[in-house]
Amino acid sequence: MAATLTTLPAAQVLGVSLLYLGLLFVIALVVDRRAARGRSLIASPTVYALSLAVYCTSWTFFGSVGLAATQGIAFLPTYLGPALMALLWPVLLVKCLRIAKRERITTIADFIASRYGKRRGLAALVALICVVGVLPYLALQLKAVAASFTLLTTGRAEAHGGLFGDTALVIALVMAVFTMIFGTRHLDATERHEGLVAAIAFESVVKLCAFLAAGLFVVYALFDGAAALFAQAAQDARLQRLWSFEASVGGWFDWSLLILLSMAAITLLPRQFQVAVVENIDESQLARASWLFPLYLLLINLFVLPLACAGVLLLGDAVPADNYVLALPMQAGASWLALLVFIGGTSAATGMIIVETTALATMISNDLVLPGLLHRAPTADLGRWLLRIRRAAILIVVLLGYLYFRVAGEARSLVSIGLISFAAVAQLGPAFLGGLYWRAGTRAGAYAGLALGTLIWAWTLLVPSAAATGWLPAQWLSEGPLGIGLLRPQALFGLDQLSGIAHGVFWSLLLNTAAYVFVSLATRADAQESAQAALFVDALRRGAGEPAVALWRGGVALPELRALLDRILGAERGEAVLQDYRRRRGGTVDDNDPGLLQHVESALAGAIGSASARVLVASIAREAPLGVEDVMHILDETSQVMHYSRELAARTEELRQANQRLRELDRLKDDFISTVTHELRTPLTSIRAFSEILTDNPDLDAAERQRYLGIITRETERLTRLINEVLDFAKLEQGGGEWRLEPVALAEVVRDAANATAQLYVEAGIALDLEPIDARIRVRADRDRLQQVLLNLLGNAVKFAPRGLGRVQVSVTADARDACISVRDNGPGIAEEDQALIFEKFRQGGRQSGGPLTGKPQGTGLGLPISRHIVERLGGRIWVESRPGGGATFRFTVSLETGA
Amino acid sequence: MQQPSRRSLSLAVLGLVGFGLFNYPLLSVVDGASGPLGAPALLIYLFAVWAALIGLTLWLRR
Numbered sequence: 001m002a003a004t005l006t007t008l009p010a011a012q013v014l015g016v017s018l019l020y021l022g023l024l025f026v027i028a029l030v031v032d033r034r035a036a037r038g039r040s041l042i043a044s045p046t047v048y049a050l051s052l053a054v055y056c057t058s059w060t061f062f063g064s065v066g067l068a069a070t071q072g073i074a075f076l077p078t079y080l081g082p083a084l085m086a087l088l089w090p091v092l093l094v095k096c097l098r099i100a101k102r103e104r105i106t107t108i109a110d111f112i113a114s115r116y117g118k119r120r121g122l123a124a125l126v127a128l129i130c131v132v133g134v135l136p137y138l139a140l141q142l143k144a145v146a147a148s149f150t151l152l153t154t155g156r157a158e159a160h161g162g163l164f165g166d167t168a169l170v171i172a173l174v175m176a177v178f179t180m181i182f183g184t185r186h187l188d189a190t191e192r193h194e195g196l197v198a199a200i201a202f203e204s205v206v207k208l209c210a211f212l213a214a215g216l217f218v219v220y221a222l223f224d225g226a227a228a229l230f231a232q233a234a235q236d237a238r239l240q241r242l243w244s245f246e247a248s249v250g251g252w253f254d255w256s257l258l259i260l261l262s263m264a265a266i267t268l269l270p271r272q273f274q275v276a277v278v279e280n281i282d283e284s285q286l287a288r289a290s291w292l293f294p295l296y297l298l299l300i301n302l303f304v305l306p307l308a309c310a311g312v313l314l315l316g317d318a319v320p321a322d323n324y325v326l327a328l329p330m331q332a333g334a335s336w337l338a339l340l341v342f343i344g345g346t347s348a349a350t351g352m353i354i355v356e357t358t359a360l361a362t363m364i365s366n367d368l369v370l371p372g373l374l375h376r377a378p379t380a381d382l383g384r385w386l387l388r389i390r391r392a393a394i395l396i397v398v399l400l401g402y403l404y405f406r407v408a409g410e411a412r413s414l415v416s417i418g419l420i421s422f423a424a425v426a427q428l429g430p431a432f433l434g435g436l437y438w439r440a441g442t443r444a445g446a447y448a449g450l451a452l453g454t455l456i457w458a459w460t461l462l463v464p465s466a467a468a469t470g471w472l473p474a475q476w477l478s479e480g481p482l483g484i485g486l487l488r489p490q491a492l493f494g495l496d497q498l499s500g501i502a503h504g505v506f507w508s509l510l511l512n513t514a515a516y517v518f519v520s521l522a523t524r525a526d527a528q529e530s531a532q533a534a535l536f537v538d539a540l541r542r543g544a545g546e547p548a549v550a551l552w553r554g555g556v557a558l559p560e561l562r563a564l565l566d567r568i569l570g571a572e573r574g575e576a577v578l579q580d581y582r583r584r585r586g587g588t589v590d591d592n593d594p595g596l597l598q599h600v601e602s603a604l605a606g607a608i609g610s611a612s613a614r615v616l617v618a619s620i621a622r623e624a625p626l627g628v629e630d631v632m633h634i635l636d637e638t639s640q641v642m643h644y645s646r647e648l649a650a651r652t653e654e655l656r657q658a659n660q661r662l663r664e665l666d667r668l669k670d671d672f673i674s675t676v677t678h679e680l681r682t683p684l685t686s687i688r689a690f691s692e693i694l695t696d697n698p699d700l701d702a703a704e705r706q707r708y709l710g711i712i713t714r715e716t717e718r719l720t721r722l723i724n725e726v727l728d729f730a731k732l733e734q735g736g737g738e739w740r741l742e743p744v745a746l747a748e749v750v751r752d753a754a755n756a757t758a759q760l761y762v763e764a765g766i767a768l769d770l771e772p773i774d775a776r777i778r779v780r781a782d783r784d785r786l787q788q789v790l791l792n793l794l795g796n797a798v799k800f801a802p803r804g805l806g807r808v809q810v811s812v813t814a815d816a817r818d819a820c821i822s823v824r825d826n827g828p829g830i831a832e833e834d835q836a837l838i839f840e841k842f843r844q845g846g847r848q849s850g851g852p853l854t855g856k857p858q859g860t861g862l863g864l865p866i867s868r869h870i871v872e873r874l875g876g877r878i879w880v881e882s883r884p885g886g887g888a889t890f891r892f893t894v895s896l897e898t899g900a
Numbered sequence: 901m902q903q904p905s906r907r908s909l910s911l912a913v914l915g916l917v918g919f920g921l922f923n924y925p926l927l928s929v930v931d932g933a934s935g936p937l938g939a940p941a942l943l944i945y946l947f948a949v950w951a952a953l954i955g956l957t958l959w960l961r962r
Binding site for chain 2: 072073076080083084085086087088090091094226227230231233234242243244245246252255256259287290291294295298301302305
């Protein structure tokens, strides 16, 4: 049956693969160049989300179909977990990002070590777990590439080629070179690898497109759509059982455990931490990732089961199920599609290899090699050495992966290899989560949890794997070591109800967590540890842009500091670091500045990891070690300072607003004074003019003299009225004056007011209509004040109603609580924007045009504000209804006398 | 930015709800049956919930 597969010449496949890898180089190079010119491409949230899809490796591309062919939906938990985790990112990952940016975290090992007091031992342990745990996973990628290459070129399924011309090795080496170039561009590992991330995002697009193309081709070209495919599958005895859950992972508990395991993996895998945290540009990138990444996962899983069914139906056992994706197009003779699928699978593999080795190389160089080097090598420019170590580490890791694949990777399916790696990094989970949310977690606890968890992991998952390849006696599995049945690796303490992976995960995580918690509770943290615990757990309480808290007391001699910087970062970078600090401090740097030590420590941490940076700076600092209380004191101080400064900012804002209000009032007062003085000047001018006439012309006849004296008297009265109004208003403003509240018959007050102004109306030729008012309406008010309001309104109305044709109506209505008095005129009306303003003090209504001397009615403009004061003090409300040209109706309410 | 925002918390709760929907006992309801297109109902159910979660995330993110 294998003979029916259409193959392609090896040279052609290898050529296309190398071309594709060349394209990756070009993309990475171009993006890096652009980044160097300050035009970042990876700041796009879409690129970020796509780079997260480095999660989908050969395991996804080839392995999922392989798994689905025998176990149905068992392939899904691996993606459901991350899809759920993406929803927790806004809470969890944001915290990690804050911490990582402030502490200049470079890897997951650095993160955990930094949380528990920046100790190199812990960093080394985590690094070791990562390297050992992830190696099988790297091997898996190489195996997948090798297997698909062999299948595509020979039509045979075995992964072995000769050692020379071994594609896996070629691809591994090309990948190593790529990673060495783009993954170690800067010594400072917290700086982003823009080219690398862009290449990864591109690979994510390629693998998704290739997989979807294969899926669409198989479902719609080889079958008549999904319904036809499933109908055929339902008839097949091998496939029918895939419809039930029982065929999949073993049990419901296994299923839940696998979802949790993949949730841990998406957070803790070194490459995921690299793309999600270290390469992150801005927290805002998370927003799109939290739906785009789950969507990506959904799409790449859409065709897994259809492909698996098609594979079983069309290929059966002719090729391993892990190769169905590639073999199906080959069998159909679609060599172009087969080539595309091969490239897609290679994308999936290479993307993983590139990022994983970058992260692992940083861990190996910073946490495993450097501590030994620091004490022995007095070399200048350690930084360059460090980069060389990193590059060597990349090569070594890739070759180790290859070795693992050659030695041990043959026997097992892709998914089972990958899950062992997942379980390994999941051991970091308790220390990681506890570190983020539990202040009492201690370093001793972290050590205990990690060590015990990893031990159980090795026993329950590695040993069976080794026994299967014959490295360890097989009866360990069946009878237990030395015949102790309770220690059987696959049925530890007699637990044989769970599938292999779930069994291992259950025991290792359970004991890991228990050890972490209990040892943490039994031990006390030292100063450095407590400080880091507080900084991590309370990370969100501190602002996003705040620098790290200086956990140093005392200073350092500048030349020593300088020498340290030069040794690690090189003279140029070293100078830049100091300059940077000077700039931030605005000038000089002081020997005894703890902030400087912190700054240098941070700068070094980005390059060599927080643990080594701490050790180096401590070695030159002139200080007694801080005690726990000192550290807590520093932290309290800074948090208090921050609290105060926040409060200060709020107060400043309040003051600024108050100041603005005062300025506005001041301006209005000025306006008012100029208005009032203007008004006062008018009568004064005429009084003075007529007095002068009288003085200069003593021989004026009596009638003339009498007329002039009359004018002077009227103008004096007007002056008195104005001054009274101003005084009155001032008194009202201060809330002064005696008020006598008593029942007042409204009809009487209105009549009195009308009588008082009757003369004005007659003179102006304006009709005043009083509608009949129910004499029983009595309000509770101060009679004189109420009358003053009415007089004001009537006085206003007569001023604005047109002479000769004017008409003013007064009416009163009452409801259960209030009486409402209306004064309507048929004057020019008031523009809407002025209707509220005319009641404000110091403002004169805009309903008259022109300045104070051209037709403006007499008065200070205080009539309405005074009225408003009175009405409001009587518990009522005053307003105007009007539209320009339609007259104006002033209304106000007064409470009815209830006792009457 | 002192504490996670309301929106972040509602997404997190959505995640917890999702975990419930992706597990026993709800999965046992559709176990073994055939759904639309004759595909396993289990698969269709999981994909449908998944898509709904993505849709809700988008909606909450507006």
